[in-house]
Amino acid sequence: MYSDKDRREQEKMEKQHKMEKERMRKRRNSHDLEKIELTQTGRLLVNAGHSPDDPDVHVSPYLTHILQPHQLGGVRFLYDNIIESLSEFNTSPGFGCILAHSMGLGKTVQVITFVEVLLRVTSAKKVVVIVPVNTIQNWFNEFEKWIPKYLETGESCRKFEVFLLGDAVKTFDHRVNLIEEWTRRGGVLLIGYEMFRLLIRSTQPKKPGKSKGLPLNVRENCCFGKPTTVSELLLLLMAAGRYAHPLVIRSALIDPGPDLVVCDEGHKIKNLNTDIAAALGAIKTRRRIVLTGYPLQNNLMEYYCMVDFVRPDFLGSRKTFSIQFEKPIKNGQCIDSTAKDVKIARQRIHVLNNMLKGFIQRRTHHLLKAILPESKEFVLLLRKSPLQHALYRNFVMYAKNEISSGNSAVFNPLKAFAACSKIWNHPDILAKTLERKREERRKAQQKDPFNFVILRQPNRVEDSPRSSKGKRNTRIKAKTIQGVMEEEFDITENDQGLQYDWAEIAMASYKVGHIEHGYKIVLAMELLDACVRIEEKMLIFSQNLTALDLIENYLSRRPLRTSTETTSWMKNINYFRLDGSTPGSEREKLINRFNSDPTARLFLISTRAGSLGINLVSASRCIILDACWNPCHDAQAVCRVYRYGQQRRTYIYRLILNNCMEKAIFNRQISKQGLQQRVVDDAQVDANITQKELETLLMYDESLDVVHDKWDTSHWNFGDEVLESVVKCRSEMLAEVLLFSVTASVTSTSPRPGCQLPPAVWKGLVCPLIPFLSPIYCTLSYNKDTYWIYTRHGNRYSLGFTR
Template structure:
């Protein structure tokens, strides 16, 4: 961080007006490696240096809503331990909410006294773009150093967040992210372009030189030439970014933490779930790109529990229209009696397993987290808990988008208390509570459903597998066998393989063919019986596999990390690495002499010749 944003005190003095001489960086350390503490240490160092503090006085830290208070607490915790002559002020913009007057006063104090301003991502976007309060933009776009936490949110240059942050004038920019590459290389490009503009050239050139050859070589049916070219371009890209992207994978934690076991459990749907699922993909939807995301949401609800289908449509229509609506497609699949019984837990295999796991956790004294991307799913789970006499905020807790920062802090503190044995379950909306919080009070976690973006699920897992954890960690991914959800999980493995190749320069098994990636709608019926090869290391899961009630619900299991094993024999040798640079340089010189196609020229390409691009 020091090398990229400052370099030396001498250079800082000589080049204070030469913005081109100052760079940014990406601190791409996996979750739980202490990125927050590193920033606290860095800011304290530059703010107390007699020379540097003259030039870096205002620090802006942009963070997700749910970790804003945690950032403040970390500064207070560590700064209070330091002896210093001058107090470094911490300003909490995130607490001003909608008060314009308080925001003006806080910015005025920050401009005058300097210090660290903590602001949420959405608030920063709104204030910078607020044309009625130009003082907001003037102050927020002129810090001496800007730090963006969870910087992978800058993955799209068309978002309001990205456009707002590009108005910030300082070139001293630091991005923090545990998951720098989530879906595709274009997202990675925009993050790098934010901290070091033009390093990777124009986006169109980048796609031709890196994204296309890397994507073409990462599938199991790629040709030898495509695989070799992929490895070469990964090597070139990794070396180009070496001085600007500092990567530490979670593997560095392994010697200092208890073991982690991450199991993917193939769940057999109940008869009603299978009938609803098959009817929907056969008779209700049309297989098009336009319908894919909406269909995935509907099918996810069916996979979780069929009653959620009714809940979804009840919210979509008002109660009167819902009760009188005769055209709901599921009425052609289930009769009126089945519809009345649909809210019974037994009609959803995942929930049968969840409550078996909860019973086992209570028996052995382990706390557990349950994540879902569906609020309807969490609501139904909470209803079942209440029916079984679980008490909210005593036996179980919940974090979603409706929980205020101060309340989250209190809930997390109580849940993590090792002496509170009653507080044993946390329900979490994966998008609201899967980032940046510490939940090491638990050592087990269930992911009820799969996200398109593997980084979202990974972030959730690292709420428990991080420094401070004292017990072995067990993760259970519940995936409905043979469904779109199963294929979404397979896409996750492919995306994580890409991330490991580019960010960590590992060469992971090329797992899936192009044809497999296109079979999202194909439904594979569960086999009558699938033998479990051997019992797992986890006694809880082993007991589930042997229980009569769960025997039919679990079709298969495997450990997730086994699909991401590194293969040293796939690495390039020194001669191939040199050859990679020669080939890249030659292609770059050739393409630099050719003008990029204009939008008008692109629009003149016949439709059948245009590439089909789907980003999920």
């Protein structure tokens, strides 16, 4: 039996579905969206096939020759959903939509093009664009780049203003003044999510209390309307203005609010504070655009939140959506799913795709193949240095003791990751931590001379935490892993309570400053040197700020040798750094200088701070120094160079320490839950890890760390002179080299040198066997495009596949 609440929910859903069917009946064929033929007047028509009552609507002439076919298709998609028809624009409440184009496809320029059309041909006056704060300056610059206020000739180009409510607007009064000016003049308001939250929060009713801010005599006179002096009158007017601020903010941002709201990185709406989500939902206009680079099946509840924002009630309540779609689809994507589970999941995905296809447009990075030069991605699996070998062996023994003792309150996957990263990036980082711990102990000893250090004995397995039913609790509490995915901080410092006794003996006589103790930094520096010699620019990403500090330290002692001169590395001259502490206004200056200055060679970037909203296409090479828990962060980092506007071939180098936790995390990224999750495009990692899964991450075969001779590199050919010049000299540091060819097609790929299979045998025999080969390195995009790699194990060749 349905309750009244369920019945009302069902009626709302049916009404929304009926409206969408009617809208879909009127709209143009989706195949016509990307036709880029110019009209007789040399213009791009936006509303092709419009009703006789509507005039032709064209793209701005300043953007006509800029847009790629998929971008014009995106603009037309936005027009069909947001404007629909000029004749009905003022009478229709409007609809919302989701532009789900992968990173690097130019979502920003599509929105800018559409906003210019909206403000030019309709009665709409105000648009608010809500963005992550680290992208807000980039949005402003993109408006200035594509449709500046004035051209170089002095001719007026953009007919509307763009207001930036960023870090530079410090006081509350100034923020309100800027919002009032935007409300009065119209145009585009750029604002960060956090700023939006604070402003909306300021409009909430406060608890009743004593009136503050005005002297008693002014408050009393105010009641009778009798300010007695000029100063009292000014105070009264200022107070009245402040009391009116909430009304101004609410009127401008909520009700009646803007004519269009755009939410960038919209998949984060679910993870934002509830008051922001509530404020976004309270915006009166139904003309809403969400931008995201993620596919439908990446995280179903995130997509539910986005769909519910752009089309309220379309999918019903969260509970209804979970029962109808989320649970059946998840059940069919597990490694132990039954055939029936898989069948039901596919049916539910098909139904959901059909329901949403009218207002979600998905385009993937494969479109870049037709636009950009080739991109190659290499994974360099590195051996451990002798010191790293000793340290990691000691850590694994310590970790197994902690796991068997059930000490999950102190030891969890995040802390294991934090400790291990100090080993695999460079032992200098671990030495710094040990020195900090010693200093803490010295200070504690000075405060309390009887505060002795006690070395714990490992607990018995029987002492592990137990549930109420008496069973040992094997789930590791790791909620903070989600914080690693969402926030920017130095993960290497997230080790509170972690013991470092296991490192003390191996590091007893250690001296910092010897680069050869960590092969990652050695190879990173030599790849950088080779890149500089051929006059190309490089990016180095790391999620660890201490690793970036270390690189800067080694740069200060290393010469910069170009093809014509030898000089020194100088910060903010020939290299730059961007991390979470870099102010928003300063970020754009650094980016512009790096892109425009031919003497700039290197950009050091924190993965979380610099993986969104920045364009660094002047660089053609990129090093990912360490693997993130969340593979999306690494993918976003790569898209800083492999994106629309890149003119050169790009080369990506991922440095992974072999036979350790980092390699296990990398495997987990690219083969999450096996081949059943081929509907996933950029899979997120789980925030909770079981004890068994943690033990798997820490599996260690010490026999693989025995000393090897150098490889026979005479036949190695990677198609990259920089990589070849380095690995042929440093082959003793390499366990494997994996080539990920981003832009090559499987049907046209021929075997690399050394693999003697004829093409016919390759296509007819090897390809069908790929799913059964092991080990398999894979990420399958939703349209099942695959690319092939080769890895060398001595004299044998193993095959794998990746994106």
